[in-house]
Amino acid sequence: MSPKIAIVGAGPAGLALASILCRNGITPTVFESDASPTARPQGGSLDLHPATGQAALAACGLTPQFEKxxxxxxxxxxxxxxxxxxxxxxxxxxxxxxxxxREQLRRILLDSIPEGVIRWGQHLVSATQDTLQFKEGHSESGFDLIVGADGAWSKIRPLCCYVNPFYSGITGVEMTLRxxxxxxxxxxKTVGNGSFFAFASEDGRVLQFQRNDNDTIKCYAFMRKPDNWAKNSGIDWQDPQSIRASLKxxxxxxxxxxxxxxxxxxxxxxxxxxxxxxxxLRWPSQKKVTIIGDAAHLMTPFAGEGVNIALADAMNLAKEIIAHPDDIAGAIHEAEVKMWDGAKDAAALAWENTLLRYEPGGLEKTMERVTTMLKKLDEH
Ligand SMILES: Cc1cc2nc3c(=O)[nH]c(=O)nc-3n(C[C@H](O)[C@H](O)[C@H](O)COP(=O)(O)OP(=O)(O)OC[C@H]3O[C@@H](n4cnc5c(N)ncnc54)[C@H](O)[C@@H]3O)c2cc1C
Structure with a gap:
């Protein structure tokens, strides 16, 4: 019999997991706090890497849609x-x-999942190994496996470990040009077809432009700022003039x-x-509960790996569940070992880049890094 699986979160990790499972005859239930797929803007563009993000989409049967x-x-x-x-x-x-x-990635993943699998507007407030408790008042139980794919502030993470995210020292302001x-x-013309990163490392300031589809450009002003700057700075985030004055x-x-x-x-x-x-980060594997994606290894975006590792986690966990539907504890452990191993280099690079890009000499060191990375790509 198919295991009864709950996935909390319909981000890239949760959706990819649901997609691969459904394709292989296992129908999970996905609980997502957003009221609908269009409830909030999804943000900018993502580059997907062959061995992780692209491989996971292939496991979803979505390579043609991705290539479109x-x-x-x-x-x-x-x-x-x-x-x-x-x-x-x-x-x-x-x-x-x-x-x-991101919108397109979410759309192709959603289109690959049968109707009824995702339950929108379900905000998890707490969980035990057996029961999910939702803000809307009801609870759900009886699962063979609960997967936390609920991002940075995961409500499932405390069932695996007691470690919390900490502030990285950097805050970004995301701007859009249409x-x-x-x-x-x-x-x-300046930005061109791809990405344009400008660094003033000594001042702890970066402007990161990114071409999106539909004649749109996103720009992230990343700055070294104290924790809670967004709240304490006095900027009115609903008032364009207030935002512009601060950034100027x-x-x-x-x-x-x-x-x-x-x-x-x-x-x-x-x-x-x-x-x-x-x-x-790792923890003693649990028998019926695991976490994937940002819930398991939240990192800053400065290695460009977060979504790629999240998608790979989904692929690896799905493969283990499909191969061992009667041994969920074993499947969890095998997938977690792969996940910890896969995430650690990316997370270390993201953290190193978080320090380096905002300290004196960061621009030059970043140049060296990109040159080395390109040489490696050429060699392969
Ligand atoms: C500014 C920025 C730029 C980035 N750029 C890149 C990049 O260029 N490349 C890259 O690889 N990565 C990038 N990332 C990281 C990437 O966005 C994440 O790694 C990725 O989205 C993780 O996917 P996920 O599915 O694990 O989590 P999420 O995308 O966070 O999805 C979690 C889902 O769970 C839902 N949820 C949360 N809490 C609950 C709850 N209590 N109950 C029910 N549902 C819940 C959320 O609504 C959401 O749909 C960037 C991140 C940021 C912040």
Whole structure:
């Protein structure tokens, strides 16, 4: 008989797990707090790597759908200083890491899952090894396996370990520019088809531009800021003028070629304080409960690996469940060992980059790192 499985969270990890299980005759139930697939904007674009993100989509049977949306020219990359001096450029080079918008990734995963599997508007407030308790008042129990794919602030994590995320020292402000070719032609030309990262490491400031689909550009102003800066700074995050005034002061001595984004973005900004779990984390495996994705190894985005490892976790756990449906405890342990091993280098790199990009000499060291990474790719 198929095991009865609960997945908490319909992010990339939870959806990929549900998709692979359904494809292999095991129907889980996914509990998601969002009221619907379109309840909130999903954010920017993600590059998916061959052995992890892309392999997981292949296990979902979604390679053709991925290729429909994948932007291979999105791999272009420019690195500059705050004056706009370009120190490093990759153009028209295959790095094996095409970009896809989060909305599109979510859509293709959702379309691969039969109706009724996902229960929207179910916000988990607490859990035991047997029971899920929801904000809406009801509870669910009787599962052979509970998977926490509920991201940074997982309510399932405490069933595996008592470690909490800590603030990384960096906060990002996400800005969006639309219809860029007609409304923001200068910035559109500067950014090009892929990513444009500008560093003022000495000042703890970065502007990270990212081409998205639909003639859209996202820009993240990442800054070294104290914990709770978003709340304590006095910025009114509903007021574009208040946001612009604060960012203008933070980026006052940047070239207008780049800082013009502060004047030109559409006025709605998402503020993202970045949290992380320790780069190495493991726990004694449980018999009926596990966690995957950010719930298990939250890291800052500076290695570009979070979603890739999350998707790989889903693939590895699904494979173990499908191979050993009668030995869930064994499946959990095998998948966790793979997950811990797969996540530790990525998490260490993300943490190293979190320090390095915002300290003196960070720009030059980042250049060295990218050059080494490209050499390695060439060798393969
Ligand atoms: C600014 C930024 C940029 C990033 N850029 C990149 C990048 O370029 N490349 C990359 O690889 N990674 C990137 N990441 C990381 C990436 O977004 C995550 O690693 C990835 O989304 C993890 O997927 P997940 O499914 O584990 O968790 P999530 O995407 O967080 O999904 C968790 C899901 O669980 C739901 N949920 C949460 N709590 C509950 C609850 N109590 N009850 C029910 N449902 C719940 C949420 O609504 C959500 O749908 C970035 C992250 C940030 C913040």
């Amino acid at each position: 949306y994948a932007r291979y020219d999105g791999q272009d990359f420019i690195l500059s200083d705050k004056k706009g001096n370009r120190l490093f450029e990759i153009k028209d080079q295959e790095t094996g890491r095409p970009e896809i918008d 219809e860029t070719s007609t409304k923001h032609p200068e910035l559109s 002061s933070d980026y006052a001595d940047w070239t207008p070629e780049l800082s013009r984004v502060i004047e030109e973005f559409d006025g709605t900004a998402a503020v993202r304080p970045l949290y992380t779990l320790p780069p190495i």
